[in-house]
Amino acid sequence: MEKVIMGNHAVSYGAMLARAQVIAAYPITPQTQIVEMLSELCAEGLLDAKFIKVESEHSAMAACIGASSAGARAFTATSGHGLALMHEMLHWAAGARLPIVMANVNRAMGPGWSIWTEQTDSLAQRDTGWLQFYCESNQEVLDSVLQAFKIAEQVLLPTMLVLDAFVLSHTQEPVDIPDQELVDSYLPPYHAQYKLDTRDPHAFGALVMPSHYMELRYKMQKAMEGAVEVARQADEEFREVFGRGYGLVEKYRLEGAEVVLVTSATITSTARVVVDELREEGHRIGLLKVRMFRPFPAEDVRAALAGASKVAVIDRNISFGHGGIFAEEMKSALYNGSHRPPVFGFIIGLGGRDVTPASIQGIADYTFEHDAPEAEIIWREVKVTSG
C-alpha cells in the first residue's frame, strides 16, 4: 500500500510492522511524531506493544534495555539533546549485547539553540557500539527499521537509523508500506538466548575483573566486523522479498569518474542531480553514498574509490579540532590501501542551513580546480566577506 507520509511516520510504520513489543520514549522535536503515532497505534490496539512513558531519554533507553534484557523486541526514537542524554545507556545497551533499534532524527546541538538538521549528534555516539545507518528517503527510513531489527538480532548489537530533521522527518513522500505478512516472512520473532527470567535468575552486567573485561570487548568488535556481511545479506534478502535495496554504500555514476563526491543522508539526493548535470556537460564526476557508518564498510569504500583521482567528502557535521567526520573516516579507510587519492573535506550546511545544487556545484568546481585541498577543512558558504 502506497501512502504519502512524512519521514517520522515512516519510522512509526516501520516499528509497527516490525512488531516492536516494548516502546519507551520521551518526546523531543523533531522526533515527537514518531512516538506520538506509535502511542496511538498502541492505544488503538493496532500494535500489541507496551508503551512506556518515561521522564527522560536516559530512562527511555534504560527501559528499552530492561525490555530487551527480558527478551522483548524494543524500540525507541530520539533526537539531538535527547540522544546526548542517553549516552551512558547507549554504552550499556551495546555492552549488554541487546538488539535494540532506535531512530535518531539528526538535530544540531545547542547552544545556539537549534532544531534543524546536522549529523554531529549521532556521529558523536559512534564509539558506543551501536550500528548506524544514514537514510536518504522516507522509503529508506521505513525499510531501514525492518533491516535494523534483522541485523541487530543476528549480531546482538543495538542499531540506530538516522534521518535528517525536517528534510525527511517532516517532509511527505510517497512510501510503499509493505504487507505485514511479507514483513513477518522477512523478520521472524526475536528469541533471546539469555534473558531476564524470575524463574531462573541470573546476574546481568555485574562486575568483570580486568582479567576478562577485554575479552568482552574483543567479542563486541568481532560482532561489529561480522555485522558488515550480516547487513549486506539483510539488504540483499530485503531486495528479494520487497524488490528494493540500498546496499551498505551506493555507487552512482562512478564509471570513469575522476572526482568522486562522498555524501550521506539527504544531501545525496541533491548531489545526484548535480552529478547528472555535470556528466551531461562531460565532466568526469561520480557519487558515493555512505549509508552504513558503523561498522564502517572500509572494503566497500576502497573498492568504490579504486578509480578516483580526487575524493570530495561533504560533511554536515564537525569534530571540533579535527574536521568533518566522514572525511576523517574516508582518509582512515584509504590510508592503508594501495590507492590513496587526495581527500577534500568540505563542511557545509551546519544547523540545518540548506545545501543546494549550487552549493554542491561549488564543491565540485573547487575539487576540479585544485590538485589538493588547501586546508584540512574547506568551509563552504560561511558568511564572511574577507579571507
Next chain:
Amino acid sequence: MTEEIVFKTEADMPYLPMSLGTTLVNKTGSWRYIRPLYVDKTPLCNHHCPAGTDVVGCLALIREGKYKEAWELIKQENPFPGVCGRICPHPCESECNRGELGGAIAIHTLERFLADWAARNGERGMSNEVPVTHSSLLVTHHSSPVAIIGSGPAGLSCAYHLARRGYAVTVFESLPTAGGMMRMGIPEYRLPREVLDREIADIEALGVEIKTNMRVGDNVKLSDLLEDYQAIFIGVGLQKSRKLNITGEDAEGVIHGLEFLKKVSLGEEVQVGRKVAVVGGGNTAIDAARTALRLGSAENLTRNDTKSEVTILYRRSRAEMPAIAEEIEEALAEGIEIRYLTTPVEVLTASGRVTGLKCVKMELGVTDESGRRRPVPIEGSEYTLEADTIIPAIAQEEDIAFLEAEIQEPESGEQPLIGVRRGRIFIDEAGATTLPGIFAGGDIATPFGTVAHAVGSGKRAALAIDRHLRGEELAGFPPPDEAVHAVPKDVDPTVVRFEDLNLAYFEEVERPEQSQMPVEERVRGFKEVNLGFSEEEAQAEAGRCFSCGTCNLCDTCLIFCPDVAIARTPPLFPPTFGGDEGGGYEINYDYCKGCGICAEECPRYAISTEEELKWKK
C-alpha cells in the same frame, strides 16, 4: 585471586557479562534494615460508623459484584442496611478521604443499593438465608431468656445480636407495630415501610418474639420481667416532644412533632391547615414540615386548591441547623420556607383555636456549651406570623415513669435502683445500668440520637449480656462514642488519613448523586423521594473508593518490588477478600532488601515498615 580462565576457542568466550550460576544463592535479605509488612489499617469510614460496619470491605465486594456477600457483611454488624442506607446521617461520608478528591463516596446510597438488591433477590427466597449464612455465629442454644423493652433500632439490634448468639429473646413493644422511631418518627417518603418490615422480619426469622401492644409498667410489670428473664435491655428511646412553654401552646391546632409524625404513621386522621408553622431545626422539624406539606397537598388537591404553606422557624442560622443537609435542601426544593433567627414567644388564638404565632427575631451572641453561638432576642423585633397549624419540634424527652414505678415501689424513698442522670438512664461502657442484669441503650441512655448509634448501642449491650450470662467480666468495652463489632476485624486501629495515601494512583472523579423523584410529583404523596443507584452507578461509585489502609490486591507492590521478593499467595489474607479469587501477598524475606519501595508505593497505606529486630537497641 580468582582463577584465570583462558578460552579454548572464541566461541567459548562469553559475549555478555552474565552469571552462569543462579543468583538465588545470593540472599540479599541479609542486607535488610527495615522490614515491610502487610498491615491493614482502619479506614475513616469504618472508624466513624456508629454501627460498626466494615464499609471498605463492603465496597470491595460491590466492586467484585458480590452483592450478597457485601450485604451480609453489613448484616454481620447491623440488621438495618435498608433503613440506614436511607436515613443515616452517614458520618462515614463526612470523614471519607475521597472528599478531598472529587467528593466523599456515596456510602449510604451504596448500602441502600445492597439492601434493595437483597430485597429484590429475596423475593426469590434468598433473604431467609441470612441467618443461615451467618450460622457460624450461632454458638450454642442458650436457655437463658432475655427481655427487651422497646422495638426501636437499639432494642431490635440488641435482640438480633443476642438471637444470633442463640438466646431466646422477647421484645416488648407498647405500640401495635414494631420499629420504634424508625416507624413512628421517620416519614414514609424517606423510609418506605416495606423496607423496615422486611428487616424486622429478618430479625424475627432468627426466633425473636416481638410482643406488640405490651407496655411495660402497664400490661406487664418490670418486676415480672425480672423474674422471668435473666437479663433485660431497655431501649425505649425518647418518646415525648419537649414543650415550647409559651402561652397558648395547648390551643387547638398545636400538635407536637413526634405526636404528629406518629399519628400519620399509625394512619390516624390528622388535620393540617393552610398555613403551617413548624418550630425547630432538627430532623424531626424537617420531617414534620415535609409531612405537613404532603398532607396539605393531598387534602388541597381534592379541594382543587393551592397547597399548604409550610414555614419552619429556627432560632439560629443555617450553619447551626442540626438537620441532615440533604433533607434541608430537599425541603427547600419542595417549597418549604425556612425562617432563620426567629423564635415564637406566644401562640395567638381565637376561641381556643390557633390563629398565628407571635415571633421575635434573634441574633447570634456568644458561643454556648454546644459550641454554637447562642441566639439572643432582638428587642422590639416582634412580629406576627399567620398560622392555623403549629408543630413544635424542638427536642425529645424521656418518659421513664414505668421504671420509677416498678423499681422504687418495694421500698419507697430509697435511691432508684436504676440510676438516671439528666433524664437518661445511666450506663457504663458495657451498656450496663446500675442494676446487675439490666442493660440499656439507644436514645434513653446515650446522647447521639441516630439510628446507627442506636444499632451500635444495642449491639454493645447484646455482647455485654452474652458475657454477663456466661459469667464473664464486662470490662474492656470501648468508650460509648466508639463502635463495637460483633465480628471484629483484625486490623491495626491506626486510621488512614488523606496524606497517608499515594495520590499518584488516584484521579479526581466527581461524586454521583442518586436520582430523585421530581418535586411536583413527590409532594403529592408519600412515595420515596430518593431513587437509589442502578447497578452500573453502584459499580462506578464503589470503584472510586481508595480502599484506605486495606489491601485490595492491586499488585502495585508486586510490580514494584525490585527484588521480585513479593508473590501472590493462596486465599487467607486479607479475610474480607478471601474466597475463590482471594489470597494475598507473601514477602520472601530471604531476598527482600528492605528498600521500602512497596510500602512507599502502596496506594492505600496497607504496607507498614518496622526496624529489623537485630538492629534494635
